[in-house]
Amino acid sequence: MVREFWTAIAVGRAGLGGSGKSMTVEDNNIVTVRGLSFSRGDRVIFDNADFDIPRGKITSIMGPSGTGKTTLLRLITGQIKADKGTILVNGEEISKLNRKDLYRLRRKMGMLFQSGALFTDRTVYENVAFPLREHTDLPESMIRDLVLMKLHAVGLRGARDLMPSELSGGMTRRAALARTIVLDPEMVMYDEPFTGQDPIAMGVLVELIKLLNTALGLTSVVVSHDIHEAASISDKIYLISEGKVMGEGSPAQLREDSSPLVRQFMQGLPDGPVPFHYPAQDYRDDMLGGDA
């Protein structure tokens, strides 16, 4: 049912010429990051890293916890500024945009937060209608149609009058996804979309990300730990660790990669280049040198 709905939208878009524009080589990447360096205090998050997010594809950013995956999304969206390097989004350098231009550019990007980040004082319907009310002068009847279409697409048309506190974790993310796509952005970023979801909710989200990407001609960037789910829908994966890109390519290429870190991550091994133990003094010395 959902698939049919989005296929219909995709056909409609193609008919209107919405996603059928010819692409030049420069158009291929919606985001280009070169020589990115970023530190928090003494801790280096990125050290001269490069990324290319191809237009119209699903790119996953993966890596061990605390390696800066979400930070990368925040850098791309201009929420924080890089220490060095350039970040081009749709050909515009993020660091050179003033506040007004940055907000204009952000209307073309959507971001699905880990928590959903729905406005807690508004119903699901009002949450999804919010971007339309803020950025368009559409009549109320059209806003209603658009909101219900997006809610139907994520399976929550019947939950329109619920408050965010009445939704389950999976429903919250789906409602937030409807809000994210209501302005038809060119790129959607998903911050840990699968974390804490039951298998059914996870399956729904995986399917929705894939369908939205195809039907709306979006570019998707997925930050995730879940190798299986992310790999099943990704065209390209970046594996980052210690501030650098440790591996990049299609899921199949990364599975064949012989690098120890890529292997440890892709196979979910508990020990390896990312150690099981937090750095500590020798176990024997520690036990024998105790106060007891």
Add this chain to the structure above:
Amino acid sequence: MIAWIRSLGRSGLGTLQVLGRSGTFVVQSLCGVPKLNKALPLLNQQLYAVGVLSLPIIIVSGLFIGMVLSLQGYTILVDYGSEQAVGQMLALSLVRELGPVVTALLFAGRAGSSLTAEIGLMKATEQITSLEMIGVDPLRYIIAPRLLAGFISLPMLTLIFNVVGIGGGYLVAVDWLGVYDGSFWSNMQNATDFKNDVMNGIIKSIAFAFTVSWIAVFQGYDLVPTSEGIGRATTKTVVYSSLAVLGLDFILTAVMFGDF
């Protein structure tokens, strides 16, 4: 010694940074007030949350403070046979000092802490970041209406506090202690000057409104988005606002009523 000087310098620089950040924050918020048709519903909502919901505490406090002032004033003045001047004492104390100061302190505790916690929770649950990502400036949408609601509410609450306080004082002095009500009102009217007393009190409350609202919204916006951070910022709002109100009150009193 060098380390001590270094840490002193570091904390001084940190304080200056916070002051600079809060200054640009309030200017950006006030410059970015949204269009009238969008701003009015937001402002109405905040006037209700910040102003109307503060009314019970302001009215009850005003009533009791007026009653206590009247009782204390009467017990002192009656020894000199001047109990008819209790109305004058009550009005001047309330309009010049207690009205603006106590209302501002109560406002900081009720509305200021609530503003900080609300904005802090919005930050912790990524609602503020999500607004930014939707392309809506949170300073315009979240902060500006709350700041304006604070500026408008506090002077009005101060006036209500004064009126209720005088009413409470009247009940005690006239109805209970038997002061002649003609003397009560005429002494009050003769001694209270609209420009020097009432207007100066209102100017004080406007200054307090600006200070308390600024501190409350900035603490909420600038906090570390954790439960501990929200708790700490809420406490800071009440402590900083109270100290700022008391300090500012001394300066304003010296300027307005000081004879030097």
